[in-house]
Amino acid sequence: MLNPTNFQSQAYESIKELILTAKLIPGQKISEKELEQRLTIGRTPIREAIIRLRREALIHVVPQSGTYISKISIKQIEEARFVRETLEKEVFVAACQAVTEEQLKELEKLVILQRTYAQLKDEIEFFQLDEAFHQLIYKIADKENVWNWLQTINLPLNRFRFLRLEVEELSWEIILRDHEEILATLKEKDQAKIAPLVGQHIDVIDNDLIFVEKAFPDYFTE
Numbered sequence: 678m679l680n681p682t683n684f685q686s687q688a689y690e691s692i693k694e695l696i697l698t699a700k701l702i703p704g705q706k707i708s709e710k711e712l713e714q715r716l717t718i719g720r721t722p723i724r725e726a727i728i729r730l731r732r733e734a735l736i737h738v739v740p741q742s743g744t745y746i747s748k749i750s751i752k753q754i755e756e757a758r759f760v761r762e763t764l765e766k767e768v769f770v771a772a773c774q775a776v777t778e779e780q781l782k783e784l785e786k787l788v789i790l791q792r793t794y795a796q797l798k799d800e801i802e803f804f805q806l807d808e809a810f811h812q813l814i815y816k817i818a819d820k821e822n823v824w825n826w827l828q829t830i831n832l833p834l835n836r837f838r839f840l841r842l843e844v845e846e847l848s849w850e851i852i853l854r855d856h857e858e859i860l861a862t863l864k865e866k867d868q869a870k871i872a873p874l875v876g877q878h879i880d881v882i883d884n885d886l887i888f889v890e891k892a893f894p895d896y897f898t899e
Contacts, residue, residue: 684718684719684721684722685721685722685725685726687718687722688712688716688718688722688723688725688726689725689726689729689730691716691718691726692712692716692723692726692727692730693730693735696730696735696736696746696836697832697835697836697839698800698801698839699836699839699840699843699896701746702746702896703746703747703748703749703836703893703895703896703897704745704746704748704895704896705745705746706742706743706744706745707736707743707744707745707746708743708744709723709724709727709744712727727744733829733832734747734832735747735832748895748896748897748898749833749836749837749840749896749897749898750833750897750898750899751886751890751897751898751899752899753833753834754833754834754837754882754886755883756830757830757831757833757834758834758879758882758883760827760830761827761831761834761879762875762876762879762880764823764827765811765875765879766871766872766875766876767872768814768815768818768820768823769814769818769859769863769871769872769874769875770868770871770872771818771819771820772814772815772817772818772863772871773862773863773866773867773868773871774866774868775817775818775819776817776863776866777817780813780817781860781863781864783813784810784813784814784860784863785860787806787809787810787813787856788810788853788856788857788860790802790806791803791806791807791810791852791853791856792853794806795849795850795853800839800842800843803842803849804835804838804839804842807838807852807856808835810856811824812824814859814863834882837882837886837889838882840889840892840893840896841885841888841889843892844885844888844889844892846888847885847888847889851881855874855877855878858874859871859874859875859878862874
């Protein structure tokens, strides 16, 4: 028999993924009963998961109305972008110094896989590989705890980044080319080049946000 904690964790991760991938859309009203039926998980783990997701501001309660999926805060996206860009310039420089041949091979595998899933238009796998690429570079720089700390701050940004993959005007190829260029720079151990590349990679968020907001105007809040 599964430990109740495991059910709570399963419920939390499942609902969180539905929110991050916009299967539960921003502004949507939800109920414990609906989630219980959708996930085939008991009411108590669902309730505990909702409490946790409320603390992370992914869900909110409106008195006398109900429970809703929170809209995505543009201000929080911009703040997360600022934090990521500031930190990743330093992290990627450190990785440039520390990276081994074996780690370069791991990064190359991730980029190749990401290109494969781009061709298949598999948004979830593409997004997860994007995350894995960045996470591995934090690990190479011996800053994996920083990556873990960033995850709550990243939530609004990640919701936006997933929606970005659904906007026809925004090519996945840009992300792939950036990753390939970052990988080539890590291979060269070119510390002077890596920080501007990271800035370029993250700065596109500001431009992309215009297109994503236009495509999904009801999903965002200031």
